[in-house]
Amino acid sequence: MDFILMVKKITQCIALLFFSLTLGAQDDIELIELASGLDLPVDITHAGDDKLYIVEKTGSIKIFENGSLLSEDFLNIQSQVYSNQDETGLLGLAFHPDFATNRIFYVNYMSSASKTRISKFMANFTDPNTAEPNSEQVLMELDQPFANHNGGCIKFGPDGYLYIALGDGGWGGDPQDHGQNPESLLGKMLRIDVDNLDPGSFYGIPADNPFVNDPDTFNEIWATGLRNPWRFSFDSENGDLWIADVGQDDWEEINYHAAGEASGINYGWRCKEGFENYNSNNCNSTYEAPIFAYANNLGSGGCSVTGGFVYRGSEFPYFAGKYIYADFCTGRFWSISKSPSGNWVNSLLANLQNNEFSSFGEDINGELYVLAYEAGRMYKVTTQLTDTEDVELFSETRVFPNPTEDAFQLNLNFKTPVNCSIELFDLGGKLLLSSDFGKIDNLSTSLNIKEFEAGTYILNIYADSHATSKKIIKQ
Ligand SMILES: [Ca+2]
Ligand SMILES: [Ca+2]
Ligand SMILES: [Ca+2]
Structure with missing residues (x-):
């Protein structure tokens, strides 16, 4: 988010657009509301189990379990979180890969308008749905020259290391040149x-970090x-890393x-x-271009x-392998995926x-x-779309009433026999029913x-290596 720019543009935009969640038939995605009443939500993650943890910018973390929000906060550190300005607040959450046994998690928040903290907290061992607000250990505290551009995303990589994304410190145009300064984080x-600590520090530096042998660049820096x-x-x-970077103008x-x-x-x-x-002042390095910019x-x-x-879920084959x-x-x-010829292709979904x-x-x-910020809602991202080349194949598929x-x-009719099976999921991704029909060209069952x-379910129909998804409403 980049509110300085946004505030002026959003004002123009509100005048032009009507507020509506009604989705047109042309949309390739459909958002299904799962939770509301959230207070400026900015992050969602899981802890290696069925629950979702939702981060509110104002300083709380809520749990979404079995289809609803739990009334008690998982963590509430509102009294120590500075969230008065746009882009400040509790901004990121990452669970230790061994959270199930060690109960450790990390947050990124602003403790004042001019400080970013990366802190470790502990969840309770006895009550699985609450954390201990007094368990904080600050790993890192960074000065923020301006209130905006604080980044905020933290995640464990497949290598078990904690990755921390930090913005340039703020204002516009990076006036203090943090982005290119090797001695600024x-x-x-x-x-x-976070597991093997350097002496006198609450974290360690991975031996293969790119600048450990460069005395002029801080050792924590990965990019x-x-x-x-x-x-x-x-x-x-596959562990590939995707970084969205908010632009200037x-x-x-x-x-x-x-x-x-x-x-x-x-x-x-x-x-x-x-x-x-x-701004080409003192710019003489090699710069990696984005794979896409809009x-x-x-x-x-x-x-x-x-x-x-x-x-990488299984409910929506249409999304498979696409960056959304x-x-x-x-x-x-939008989605980005690689074409058969190896080019990145960006497509508007809705x-x-x-x-x-x-x-x-x-x-x-x-x-x-996905989270809607001011509206305080969490949606599931779904689709009933089938890949273009499969539309004809499934054209005589009927689900009714x-x-x-x-x-x-369920009525199926294919031009030639296919290996056919179905799977029915709930919106939590749980597989509830599956059936393998073998090689068939038609079926009525x-x-x-x-x-x-009662609720919404997703029926996937597979035909050889092709698939389609249908939304089913149980009353
Ligand atoms: Ca800042
Ligand atoms: Ca170094
Ligand atoms: Ca760039």
Whole structure:
């Protein structure tokens, strides 16, 4: 998020757009509301189990379990969180990979308008749904020259190290040159070891960090040249890293780092914005270009990128392997994937105007969720879309009645025999029913869901290596 820019643009935008969550038939995604009443939510993550943890900027973390928000906060540190200004507050949460046994988690928050803290906390061993607010151990405290551009995203990589994304410190144009300063941690991606501590420190430096042998660059730094990385994520299948970087006036960036490739990458800010030069003073390094940038343009793009995830869930085959992200200002959703010829392709999925999508999150099953900031809502990201080449294949697939109370009828008709199976999921990604029909060219069957709770379910139909998803409403 980048509110300084946003505040002026959003004002223009509110006049132009009507507020609506009604999704047109042209949209490739459908958001299903799961929770409301959240107080400026900015992050969602899981802890290696079925629950979702939702971070509120004002200083609380809430648990979403079995379809509803728990009334008691998991953590409430509102009294020590500074959240009075846009972009300040409790901004990020990451659970230790061994959280189930050690109960350790980390947060990124502002303790004042001029301090960012990375802190460790403990959850209770006896009550699984609460943390101990007095267990704080501050790993790192950083001076913030301005209240904006604080980054905020923290996540464990597949290597077990904690990655910390920090903005350039703020104002506009990086006036103090943090992004390119090797002796500032601002405007960087950091990588630290929380299990093997250096003497006198609450964290250690991984031996293979890119600048450990460079006396002029801080050892925590893993990548440089970021402006305000508002959400990064690791692809849960292959460990590739995706960093969305909020731009200044012209371009919003998606940056990509393939797992195993050299680290120490310079993503360019404030020498570069998107693919263009921004301020070329003292710029003589090599800068990594984003794989995609969209224009700061409310009519076709947006004004503040919200980075997402590569979808690795099983409920929505249409999303498989696609990086799904959005723009905070306009509500456009896009996906990025690689074409067969190896080019990155960006596709518009929907224009869900004026929802202020602040963050995406992934559950244990790889299903995706998104937060609407001012509205205080959490949605599940779903689709009933089928890949273009599969539309014809499934053209004679019928599910009815829908909505239904006890059972629904499934009719299938294929031109040639296919290996056919189905799976039915709830919105928590739980597999509830599956059936393998073997090699068939048509089928008419009734499926009993009488025992299921009222709600929305997703039926996936597989035909050889193809698939389609249908939403079923149980009344
Ligand atoms: Ca700042
Ligand atoms: Ca060094
Ligand atoms: Ca860049």
